[in-house]
Amino acid sequence: MSIVLSIKNIAKSYGSVRALNGVSFDVPQGSVFGILGPNGSGKTTLLGIVMDVLKANTGDFHWFGQPGSPEQRKKIGSLLETPNFYSYMSAIDNLKITQSISGRGTSADIDAVLKKVNLYDRRRYRFNSYSLGMKQRLAIGAALLGNPKVLVLDEPTNGLDPVGIAEIRQLIIELRDQGHTIIMASHLLDEVEKVCTHVAILKSGNLLTTGNVEEVMMDEDIVELSAADLTALTALFRKREQQIIFDERANTLQVILPKGTAKMEDINRLCFENGIVLNHLILKKKRLEARFFELTNN
Amino acid sequence: MIKLIKTEWLKMRKYTAFWWIMGLTALAYPGINYAFYMVYDNLMNQPTQASKMAKMLIGNPFTFPEVWHTVAYFSSWFVFIPAVVVIMFISNEYSFKTHRQNIIDGWSRKQFITSKLMDVMIISLLISVLYIIVSMVSGYASKSEGSGEMWDKSYFIGLFTLQTFAQLSIAFLIGFLVKKAFIALGIFIFYFLILENILVGLFKVKVNDIGRFLPFEISDRMIPVPGFLGKLESAENYQKAFDDITLHVILTLILSVIIWGICYWINSKKDLK
Numbered sequence: 001m002s003i004v005l006s007i008k009n010i011a012k013s014y015g016s017v018r019a020l021n022g023v024s025f026d027v028p029q030g031s032v033f034g035i036l037g038p039n040g041s042g043k044t045t046l047l048g049i050v051m052d053v054l055k056a057n058t059g060d061f062h063w064f065g066q067p068g069s070p071e072q073r074k075k076i077g078s079l080l081e082t083p084n085f086y087s088y089m090s091a092i093d094n095l096k097i098t099q100s101i102s103g104r105g106t107s108a109d110i111d112a113v114l115k116k117v118n119l120y121d122r123r124r125y126r127f128n129s130y131s132l133g134m135k136q137r138l139a140i141g142a143a144l145l146g147n148p149k150v151l152v153l154d155e156p157t158n159g160l161d162p163v164g165i166a167e168i169r170q171l172i173i174e175l176r177d178q179g180h181t182i183i184m185a186s187h188l189l190d191e192v193e194k195v196c197t198h199v200a201i202l203k204s205g206n207l208l209t210t211g212n213v214e215e216v217m218m219d220e221d222i223v224e225l226s227a228a229d230l231t232a233l234t235a236l237f238r239k240r241e242q243q244i245i246f247d248e249r250a251n252t253l254q255v256i257l258p259k260g261t262a263k264m265e266d267i268n269r270l271c272f273e274n275g276i277v278l279n280h281l282i283l284k285k286k287r288l289e290a291r292f293f294e295l296t297n298n
Numbered sequence: 299m300i301k302l303i304k305t306e307w308l309k310m311r312k313y314t315a316f317w318w319i320m321g322l323t324a325l326a327y328p329g330i331n332y333a334f335y336m337v338y339d340n341l342m343n344q345p346t347q348a349s350k351m352a353k354m355l356i357g358n359p360f361t362f363p364e365v366w367h368t369v370a371y372f373s374s375w376f377v378f379i380p381a382v383v384v385i386m387f388i389s390n391e392y393s394f395k396t397h398r399q400n401i402i403d404g405w406s407r408k409q410f411i412t413s414k415l416m417d418v419m420i421i422s423l424l425i426s427v428l429y430i431i432v433s434m435v436s437g438y439a440s441k442s443e444g445s446g447e448m449w450d451k452s453y454f455i456g457l458f459t460l461q462t463f464a465q466l467s468i469a470f471l472i473g474f475l476v477k478k479a480f481i482a483l484g485i486f487i488f489y490f491l492i493l494e495n496i497l498v499g500l501f502k503v504k505v506n507d508i509g510r511f512l513p514f515e516i517s518d519r520m521i522p523v524p525g526f527l528g529k530l531e532s533a534e535n536y537q538k539a540f541d542d543i544t545l546h547v548i549l550t551l552i553l554s555v556i557i558w559g560i561c562y563w564i565n566s567k568k569d570l571k
Contacts, residue, residue, distance in 0.1 A: 052402075
């Protein structure tokens, strides 16, 4: 799989504040790459650097194997931080400027993206008459203009209502299925978990972890099991000195094992051989939210 | 380059303030010249002997070729009107954060400043066309009062265009550095209308006329006072003002290059916030 964006050792300081501290990772082609981190972790700074609105102190980045350039940015649909448009102009006129600068799309494409983001009926209204959600949708429309193969979206669901959030999620999934590469910074871990294939987690400018979502979340195997005799089940695993968590509400036991060591057949056999018949046995995925909190110590 | 101009035109054509201010400029430039013509006419066409004598000595500053000089001089006082548009154009980019978006969408930082340089050039050319129209109309309207060779002093077209461009470039630099429209306008108007005039006047008396090297004065001195006002000065001083035009053309060009060089340099280095 080829690399769309390669970031190498990027550092950025604002005075004495270190916003990014030697961050490196690769974004594979066709991935939905989530950049996660608490407020002030450096997500937007990192995206600002790769879109050339901010200057890194050290390090470099390559788009499509080449150093960043205006010609490459033209091929990338971007929404960075806030929707930035000429407030005295309509949606359609603003998108004409996007089209004129980037060379992406045609007049027909402008109408098409406005329909896609549900702004077609308001296309001739001035940008300053739009609600926050409409502004955000216009920014997403601008990013989609000309159907770019790579999208950079910073908090794309900002200001959207639940329906709008669900629409954008669906849109991202559709784009992913069509083979687009999407680089997305977000606070909404649930959103990222639903749509992203890869993540990078930042905290205070440091990269904590990066990789495939499954790999990042599955740092250990969690086996959830239950039986009619929960006391015997608990005693069995306690005797084996394994880390266990008893969930009273769900009446289940969770056994924490080193990553990749959970053999479900062996566990089932062990219980059966000790006279315990299981009525529930699954290998449980850790939620991204839990993993995020673990990594960021929140 | 054409692509940059087209994109800037997309931004300009829907900007109401641009059309209002250009309309105001289109009224102000002929207006100020007409006002001076009326003053001249009232003073010179009195049925007194003194008035006839004065008219003989001074002549009509609105006849060809002197009209090129007269209109250039009076019109240059009103450069602060198009300067408002220039400042608004750059400060708008900051307030809408489109100075970032234009780069994100695929312009280089150099192209962004070049697009603004094009704006300033185009506005300077529009103002110059207006100046030419006002001069031609005034010249033809005064033809009955005797006229010299029409194009003799038409070099003032070039001087006026350069002066307008240089002074609008200063306005742009202020807008570019200050970012906030009202603060930038305040600084520009205060400096252009008040502070520099005080400094030039002060330095003329006290410090060997060093005020001639102040930013606006550098280009102001490309267009000395018109002949009829020049008669109030000594012939030697008036001739020196003409002799210095070439020097001030060179200084104006250097200043303009420095201004735009600063804009290109800063924009290439700084974070776009």
